[in-house]
Amino acid sequence: MSIELKNVTYTYSPGTAYEIHALKDINLSIPDGQFIGIIGHTGSGKSTLIQHFNALIRPTSGTITYNGEDIWGEKYDRRALRSEVGLVFQYPEHQLFENDVLSDVCFGPMNQGLSREEAEVEAKKALQHVGFKEKNFSKSPFELSGGQKKRVAIAGVLAMNPKILILDEPTAGLDPKGRDDILDQIAELHKELDKLRAKEEKAKAVKAAAKPKAAVEKAVKEEKTAPKKTAANTATKKAAPKSKKKAE
Numbered sequence: 657m658s659i660e661l662k663n664v665t666y667t668y669s670p671g672t673a674y675e676i677h678a679l680k681d682i683n684l685s686i687p688d689g690q691f692i693g694i695i696g697h698t699g700s701g702k703s704t705l706i707q708h709f710n711a712l713i714r715p716t717s718g719t720i721t722y723n724g725e726d727i728w729g730e731k732y733d734r735r736a737l738r739s740e741v742g743l744v745f746q747y748p749e750h751q752l753f754e755n756d757v758l759s760d761v762c763f764g765p766m767n768q769g770l771s772r773e774e775a776e777v778e779a780k781k782a783l784q785h786v787g788f789k790e791k792n793f794s795k796s797p798f799e800l801s802g803g804q805k806k807r808v809a810i811a812g813v814l815a816m817n818p819k820i821l822i823l824d825e826p827t828a829g830l831d832p833k834g835r836d837d838i839l840d841q842i843a844e845l846h847k848e849l850d851k852l853r854a855k856e857e858k859a860k861a862v863k864a865a866a867k868p869k870a871a872v873e874k875a876v877k878e879e880k881t882a883p884k885k886t887a888a889n890t891a892t893k894k895a896a897p898k899s900k901k902k903a904e
């Protein structure tokens with residue numbers, strides 16, 4: 657189910673002389689586990705579109721749902737959404753602001769409630785994933801090359817362990833080798849995110865399968881503590897262990 661857009665329209669500076677209709681009546685469905693690329697001319701609205709996916713911008717009209725829930729609903733937790741749907745900006749400079757690389761990548765997980773120590777574990781894992789060398793961890797993000805900045809920006813989002821990763825022009829400004837490296841790493845990440853998703857789904861299925869078992873156990877317990885023995889509950893009592901076995 658994941659992300660769905662229905663009749664989404666977005667207008668910059670509506671009602672002014674600078675009004676721009678960036679998106680018009682977009683309908684789109686991105687199911688779980690997909691690896692999707694969006695292509696379009698410069699200025700066609702790609703960046704505007706993907707900023708809708710984690711509620712960074714609100715559509716002028718239309719609806720956006722994540723796992724079936726309207727992300728602009730009154731009680732919807734958009735902060736939690738932004739943790740699950742990670743967005744790496746087109747221009748890494750828009751995302752990097754700490755004094756050194758490691759602190760920058762720690763920012764997201766610390767914002768999610770981890771201690772600096774715990775955040776560093778996630779940050780180092782994420783930096784390793786994008787092939788960023790440890791000797792550069794203490795550098796200022798602004799001393800880095802374009803490709804290195806991009807990697808740090810991706811790591812900053814990865815360190816928050818998102819379920820969905822959205823990358824805006826991840827290969828822009830990279831040389832062919834850098835472009836291939838980053839695309840390989842993204843493909844690898846997709847595999848890992850997919851494995852994680854499959855694991856979560858399995859856990860959900862096990863939990864759902866355990867429910868009937870719990871219900872049967874409760875019924876059996878109630879039977880045992882029932883004061884009077886009747887023909888009806890004797891029959892249920894006999895049947896219960898059989899259905900319990902089935903539920904297991």
Ligand SMILES: Nc1ncnc2c1ncn2[C@@H]1O[C@H](COP(=O)(O)OP(=O)(O)OP(=O)(O)O)[C@@H](O)[C@H]1O
Pocket residue numbers: 668669676678696697698699700701702703704705746
């Ligand atoms: N902050 C903004 N204020 C006003 N107009 C904007 C703003 N951002 C984008 N636009 C306009 O909205 C339209 C879509 O821009 P957007 O950045 O989404 O395109 P894009 O497909 O990502 O382009 P690119 O390939 O160059 O990154 C363009 O006409 C652009 O000029």
Ligand SMILES: [Mg+2]
Pocket residue numbers: 702703704746824
């Ligand atoms: Mg763009």
